[in-house]
Amino acid sequence: MSAVTRLTLLSHAMTEAMAAARFAADEPLSELGLRSVQKADHSTLRADLIQVGPEARTAQTAAQLGLTGSTEPALRDLDCGAxxxxxxxxxxPEHLMGWLTDPDHRSHEGESITTLLERVRAWMDTLAQDPQRILAITHPAVVRATILIALSAPATSFWRIDIPPLSATTLHQRGGSWTLRETALHL
Known part of the structure; x- marks a missing residue:
């Protein structure tokens, strides 16, 4: 039996930008987000390695859960540029629809969905080299990207995956392939 890498991705708690449907800057958790993470049952989150996105909202989610991890630049949120x-x-409207339908769209001069997928795939490839249990505290966009990669789904499916705040998505990697194990709002 080959060794298994278990990757659990935890989406950060609610922010004001999420509630207002704004493109997020580097912002802290909202009051609702703080209350939610303080009530969260994180007893099932076990890991040999904890990695955290570089933004305030991911670091604050980790800290509120009493988790200490290393900052991982590959876990940063989708860069929405301008x-x-x-x-x-x-x-x-034409730019927004282009962004929602074309994975290569970059009228915002930020990162395209295709570029995000390439970044996340490169990060996932490094994880598979050392089988262990990994917890990544990150953003809904990064979680969506890992799911598309595991399923070999087209990039056009990106916006069809809803990742709520404080949801956990678990993937397994064995023999060179990633498998979606579960996605749950169990915190």
Whole structure:
């Protein structure tokens, strides 16, 4: 039997940008997010290695759960470029629809979905080299990317996956292939 890498991705708690449908800047958790993470049952989160996205909201989620991990740049949120801080209604409809339907779209001069997938795939490839239990505290966009990679799903499916705050998604890697194990809002 080959060794298994178990990767659990925890989406950070709620922020004001999430609640207002804005493109997030580096912001802390909202009051609702803080209350939610303080009530969370994290007893099932076990890991040999904990990695945390570099933004305030991921670090704060980890700290509120009493988890200490290393900052991993590959776990950073999707770079929305010039749209950062803007609401969905502030974006020209043709640009917003392009972003939601074309994985290579970059009218915002940030990161495309395709580029995000490449970044996340490279990070996942490094994890498979050392089988262990890994907990990654990150963003919904990164979690979506890992699911698409595990399922070999098309990038156009990116926006069809809903990742709620404080949800945990677990993947297994064995023999060179990733498998989606579970996704749950169990915290």
């Amino acid at each position: 749209w950062t801080g803007s609401g969905m209604g502030d974006i020209a």
